[in-house]
Amino acid sequence: MSPKKPYNKLSKRQQAILQYVKQFIDKNGYPPTIREIGSQIGVASTSVVNYNLNKLVEAGYIERSDRVSRGIRLVADIPARKKSVKAAQQNVAIPYYGRIVAGEPIPVEAFDDPDKAIEVTPDMLGGIDPSEVFALEVQGNSMIDAMISDGDIVLLRRQETARNGDMVAVWLTTRGETTLKRFYLENGRVRLQPAHPTMEPIFVSPDECQIQGKIISIIRHLH
Amino acid sequence: MSPKKPYNKLSKRQQAILQYVKQFIDKNGYPPTIREIGSQIGVASTSVVNYNLNKLVEAGYIERSDRVSRGIRLVADIPARKKSVKAAQQNVAIPYYGRIVAGEPIPVEAFDDPDKAIEVTPDMLGGIDPSEVFALEVQGNSMIDAMISDGDIVLLRRQETARNGDMVAVWLTTRGETTLKRFYLENGRVRLQPAHPTMEPIFVSPDECQIQGKIISIIRHLH
DNA sequence: ATTATAAGCGAACAGTAGTTCGATTGTCAA
DNA sequence: TTGACAATCGAACTACTGTTCGCTTATAAT
Numbered sequence: 001m002s003p004k005k006p007y008n009k010l011s012k013r014q015q016a017i018l019q020y021v022k023q024f025i026d027k028n029g030y031p032p033t034i035r036e037i038g039s040q041i042g043v044a045s046t047s048v049v050n051y052n053l054n055k056l057v058e059a060g061y062i063e064r065s066d067r068v069s070r071g072i073r074l075v076a077d078i079p080a081r082k083k084s085v086k087a088a089q090q091n092v093a094i095p096y097y098g099r100i101v102a103g104e105p106i107p108v109e110a111f112d113d114p115d116k117a118i119e120v121t122p123d124m125l126g127g128i129d130p131s132e133v134f135a136l137e138v139q140g141n142s143m144i145d146a147m148i149s150d151g152d153i154v155l156l157r158r159q160e161t162a163r164n165g166d167m168v169a170v171w172l173t174t175r176g177e178t179t180l181k182r183f184y185l186e187n188g189r190v191r192l193q194p195a196h197p198t199m200e201p202i203f204v205s206p207d208e209c210q211i212q213g214k215i216i217s218i219i220r221h222l223h
Numbered sequence: 224m225s226p227k228k229p230y231n232k233l234s235k236r237q238q239a240i241l242q243y244v245k246q247f248i249d250k251n252g253y254p255p256t257i258r259e260i261g262s263q264i265g266v267a268s269t270s271v272v273n274y275n276l277n278k279l280v281e282a283g284y285i286e287r288s289d290r291v292s293r294g295i296r297l298v299a300d301i302p303a304r305k306k307s308v309k310a311a312q313q314n315v316a317i318p319y320y321g322r323i324v325a326g327e328p329i330p331v332e333a334f335d336d337p338d339k340a341i342e343v344t345p346d347m348l349g350g351i352d353p354s355e356v357f358a359l360e361v362q363g364n365s366m367i368d369a370m371i372s373d374g375d376i377v378l379l380r381r382q383e384t385a386r387n388g389d390m391v392a393v394w395l396t397t398r399g400e401t402t403l404k405r406f407y408l409e410n411g412r413v414r415l416q417p418a419h420p421t422m423e424p425i426f427v428s429p430d431e432c433q434i435q436g437k438i439i440s441i442i443r444h445l446h
Numbered sequence: 447a448t449t450a451t452a453a454g455c456g457a458a459c460a461g462t463a464g465t466t467c468g469a470t471t472g473t474c475a476a
Numbered sequence: 477t478t479g480a481c482a483a484t485c486g487a488a489c490t491a492c493t494g495t496t497c498g499c500t501t502a503t504a505a506t
Contacts, residue, residue, distance in 0.1 A: 011483085016396060023433070028288065029296025030254050033463060042397035042431065045485045050464070052483090065251065069292040069463050069492065073252025126444060147370045167445050218443040220370075221349060222390065234453085256493060268455045273494070275453090292462070292493050 010059060014052050016041045018061055021072060031072040094120055094155060096135045124155065124217055132158050134213065136169070138180075146180045146194055152220045154180070156213035169212040172204060180215065233282060237275050239264045241284055244295060254295040317341050317378060319358045341376065347440055348378070355381045357436065359392065361403060371403070371418070375443045379436030392435040395427060401435065 010018070020040050024032040032040075038049045053072065056062045065071030125133055138152045146167065148154065154169075162168045162183040169180050170192060181192035181202065190209050192202040233241065243263050247255040255263075261272045276295065279285045288294030319341050341358050348356055361375045371377065377392075385391045385406040393415060394401045404415035404425065413432050415425040 013483090019394065020396070025252075028294075029248075029286075030288075030291075030293050031252070033292070034465095035463070040396050040430075043484085045487090046464075047466080047486080048484055050466095055483095063252075065253075067464060067491080068253075069256070070253050071251075071464085124442075124444075147372055149370050215445050217445065218441070219347070220441040221347075222438055222440065223349070236453090257495095258493070266454085268457090269494075270456080270496080271454050273496095290461080290494060294494085 010056070010061075011052070013041065013043070013048075014055055014059075017049065017052050018056055021062065022074060025074065031070040033070055094130065094133050094135045096137075120155070126216060128157055128216060133216070134158060146182075148180055148218060149220070152218055154215050155217040155219070156215050158213045160211050162211050162214055167215040169215065171210040171212055172202075172208060183211070233279070233284075234275075236264065236266075237278055237282075240272065240275050241279055244285065245297060248297065254293040256293055317343055317353065317356050317358045319360075319376075343378070349439065351380055351439060356439070357381065359403075371441060372443070375441055377403070377438050378440040378442070380439050381436045383434050385434050385437055390438040392438070394433040394435050395425075395431060396433060397427075397431045403438075406434070 017037055020037055021031060024036070034046045034049045034053070037053075038044065038046060041049075043049055053062065053064060057064055060075060063073050063075055065073075133155055136154050136156065138148050138150060138154060156169055164184045164186075166183050167180065168183045170183070172179065179192065179202075181194060184191040184193055185206065188206070190204050190206050192204065192209070194201065240260055243260055244254060247259070257269045257272045257276070260276075261267060261269055264272075266272055276285065276287060280287055284298060286296050286298055288296075356378055359377050359379065361371055361377060362373060364373055379392055387407045387409075389406050390403070391406045392401055392403050393406070402415065402425070404417055407414040407416060408429065411429070413427050413429050415427065415432070417424065
């Protein structure tokens with residue numbers, strides 16, 4: 001199950017060297033010496049660094065000037081930083097229903113207040129029709145067991161049924177609260193399974209739980 | 224006298240040196256030595272070149288690292304990192320560096336492959352310059368108690384320092400791996416604290432860990 | 447002319463840096 | 477086990493490189 005990543009033929013040490021050289025150049029404006037590289041990656045012998053630098057040359061990642069101090073240059077690009085702004089796609093506006101609070105149902109009727117919408121890229125929805133999607137902000141830590149914490153924004157697809165294993169927002173009619181859980185229908189009853197291994201599931205009958213939607217994405221901002 | 228003033232109050236010799244240094248770096252990827260400069264501009268004495276280089280430092284054209292071979296950098300080159308372009312409703316493409324796996328460094332490779340980038344709306348970054356941001360996919364559950372789970376996509380801001388408690392991606396130079404942990408600097412050593420109750424913290428010295436960036440956002444897709 | 451200051455010169459010095467080489471270790475296939 | 481080969485290590489060697497210092501030259505104000 002190797003994901004076959006870049007750096008195919010490079011050893012870990014060679015990757016470390018390449019990483020450090022790039023970082024060093026970016027920071028200092030000139031390449032490091034063999035000994036500077038060695039001390040940083042934890043290799044005492046200059047010959048080992050030299051050996052691996054030559055490997056990097058063979059692999060085409062760098063070039064070296066013989067007998068020249070700091071005679072390393074990156075083949076790809078001298079300034080490592082690239083600009084990352086790129087072509088714009090069409091964003092989609094997702095209705096934002098505000099906060100989901102325990103004890104209150106999610107309003108089902110749509111409202112179209114423009115600033116009550118959040119904008120996402122279509123690929124965030126994984127091909128789902130944007131009109132079926134709405135967003136909630138999680139308030140409180142009542143759903144922390146589903147690895148969803150206070151302030152998280154969840155994108156949900158509107159649906160009233162769910163398949164086993166789906167993460168859904170469920171309105172528990174008898175308890176009078178809404179919760180986010182994994183949904184399992186088994187033996188005529190519903191098991192709402194927290195994502196956290198140490199938490200116990202909740203068992204309810206199908207007629208006392210009303211599915212509001214299925215979670216398709218979670219967005220969290222840290223500061 | 225002078226038809227124009229290419230560089231404000233620089234002597235002809237200093238201009239020649241500056242010109243040559245720029246040219247040399249552009250050609251070779253690393254700065255010239257004092258003697259290389261001297262031979263090019265026709266000065267035999269290293270001290271003369273050294274003298275004029277210091278003048279260029281005073282004038283603000285270059286920076287030097289003491290006692291470092293080729294320790295010259297052009298001042299204009301360094302601030303290449305700060306670009307602040309605020310695209311209004313445009314999406315930004317964030318370089319996607321793949322998975323963060325124990326034992327494999329974050330590739331520093333260029334990301335020319337279009338699907339090696341993820342697109343987000345600028346407000347996802349909370350006002351942070353998009354060019355400072357990159358994305359990783361988390362592998363493993365070592366951060367499960369920080370509510371970061373396998374498969375999550377984390378957006379990180381490139382920075383080399385961190386405050387205690389920050390969630391950072393750290394490159395462990397001697398181990399040759401990158402890891403996602405909470406950062407604490409205490410008693411002159413660095414504690415990298417996993418947010419998983421059964422996992423022990425990692426202790427390293429500050430010079431063997433390079434902070435890659437700080438987590439600013441987490442995106443999780445459920446399918 | 448005198449003086450101060452900037453600029454230049456050449457040589458010597460000490461530490462730095464790339465290279466080389468013999469020896470060792472680890473891996474993998476025969 | 478054996479052999480081939482890649483990777484590593486430590487040390488020594490030579491050449492390189494920045495720094496320093498005493499001395500000289502040039503310029504301009506006094």
